[in-house]
Amino acid sequence: MSKKLTKRSEDYSKWYNELVVQADLAENSGVRGCMVIKPYGYAIWEKMQAALDKRFKETGHENAYFPIFIPKSYLSKEASHVEGFAKECAVVTHYRLKNAEDGSGIIVDPDAKLEEELIVRPTSETIIWDTYRRWIQSYRDLPILINQWANVVRWEMRTRLFLRTAEFLWQEGHTAHATEAEAISEAKQMMEVYAEFAEEFMAMPVIKGTKTESERFAGALDTYCIEALMQDGKALQAGTSHFLGQNFAKAFDVKFATKEGTQEYVWATSWGVSTRLMGALVMTHSDDLGLVLPPKLAPIQVVIVPIYKGLEQLDLISERVQPLVKDLRAKGISVKFDDRDTYKPGFKFAEYELKGVPVRLAIGQRDMDNQTFEVARRDTLEKETVAAALVLDKIEFLLEDIQQNIYKKAFDFRENHITEVNSYEEFKKVLEAKGGFIAAHWDGSKETEEKVKNETKATIRCIPIDAVLEEGACMVTGKPSNKRVLFAKAY
Structure with a gap:
């Protein structure tokens, strides 16, 4: 089992770093400042993606994909935008390697220099608005409501898993509108979508607001945001939605013919959330024993741990448990029956506590005889014995109650701070x-x-x-x- 976590009260930063690694969410990679998101961490991100993607589509957006490389000249077309990102850009200058003539290894081929350097995508406004110029001619082509799920690179010098890495995953929405009012309405709508997701799925209370001019996105006229408070009393920007005015339309000459036959510049928005939300999730709810995950985002919502002596007894427990596993899955509840014979129950209890599994069931011979399960909830660590006939209803109740309870706990903390x-x-x-x-x-x-x-x-x-x-x-x-x-x- 992983070593005991540092207490939050002793060193919050160290606690966070240890927890992310020990709970198998992510680890540092061989590339400085970049991370490997491990399967358990990625499973949480996939649940986040699915919930957000559903809401994007319900509000009329479609997914597309744009190039990771952006010609340098594109970035320079919007002055405040390039100024905002210039210090974080990774630049591609050559397109070929070759073996060194002295046999010392591989070198960049000096003859393979690009005519124009390419920027590895820090954000996609410029490449997308160059594209929109070809898509938009008339008011009939508007609005355009596009989202993409992608990776971006911002060359961070001080990195921390999920919170700040040189490469991270995110979604970025980019929309084009005929009027200023439509674009502002879109930017506000997406702030509301993010807030709803944070509170309903992440159980993380947020404050909705606007950024000051100094804190706005580079190239935006207004930035709407959701701000959350972590357990150490620091704030975390959890999502932003930007009203871009006509800045990018003017920079890339994107005009449309109005109903009256005049030519007007298009109005724009962009909006995004990233794997930074994973860090927010960890820091909002988790404790000194490990993760505390909201049931709606937990990869494993229920784990069943058998307590047995000998494989024959394990087979009997497995037979007893299978109908419950089937019923849970039929209700869309993710469940794992951990019948590994290489680890003892105590190890498994600690492992699932560390990984934040919301509900844990244990069943041994005494439970078999009494037709019961031991049921434990991760948020309060309370345990009780529940009759087998009632356990399905109990699990459904607990998953809802844990979701509400950890939201209330985080909300009360926020209000008190x-x-x-x-x-x-x-x-x-x-x-x-x-x-x-x-x-x-x-x-x-x-x-x-x-x-x-x-x-x-x-x-x-x-x-x-x-x-x-x-x-x-x-x-x-x-x-x-x-x-x-x-x-x-x-x-």
Whole structure:
């Protein structure tokens, strides 16, 4: 069995890194800054994909795929976009290798230099809007509602599994509209889709809001976001949706003939979530014993561990358990009967605790005689003996109850870690002693925002959508402010 995890209270970062590896979610690869997502981790990502993809299609979007390589000249067409990504780009300059003449190994063939360098996709706005120019001529061609599931590369220097890696998986939606109102409505709609997914499937409460100008996506006029709070009091940006205005349409000359016969530039959005959500899932719910997974995203929702002496007894338990396994699968519940004879029950209990399996059943000879199962829930670690005739209903109840319970626990934690302050001194004290979200008045200037960031490492996570209008004074400058924004240290 894996070694005992570091306690969260001792070293939260170390706890996270150990848990991701020991729970078989991912590991570092031979390529610096890149990760290997292991089958158990990928199974969770697949469940996330399926739930999101269903919602994308229900809102009228279609999946497509665009090239991973982007000509350098494309990136330079939208000034703020290239400035935002320039320092993170991986660049392809040659297309061929050859053996060195001195026999020292393989070298890049200097004669195989590309006429124009290619950027490995950091995001796809530029290649997609070059494509949309060919797809859009008339108002009849609009809207275009496209999503792609892909990998991207952003050359991060400080990496951490799932939270920040040089290559990561994500989805990116890119839509084109005839009017500004349609595009804004689309960007807001996708923020709502992300929030619904985070809360209903991840059991992770989020705050919906807009980013400040300094924190917006490069090339966006507005960025809508969902922000979550991790157990260490740091915020995590869980998803973003961008209103791009006509910036990319103008950069790539994408016009359409209106119903009135005039030529207009198209309005655009883009939106995305990534495997960063895996990190959010781990940090929102897990404990010192391992993962705590929401049942809706758990690869194994129920595990059954037999306790036996000899293969004959195992065969009898297996025979007794099979009808339950069949009934669970018929209801769409994923179940594993762990009949491995190479590990003892205690090892298996610890393994499934570490992996966050929501419900664990144990059955031994006494249970066989009494027509019962021992049923344990991962979130509270409570155990009880349940009659075999009632166990199916009990499991269904527990899966729903665990989903609700871990959401409530995370919600209560979040609510207890939103603190209103009125002075900069109070802000600093709360940030240091308590962390979490700090609601404070801000004068709206980049200078004040930058000052707070430089002095405290806290940033404005969002201007909440439901922020109440409230006359006040900026905590730093004393200048007038009409609403509170949320500050936090963040991942």
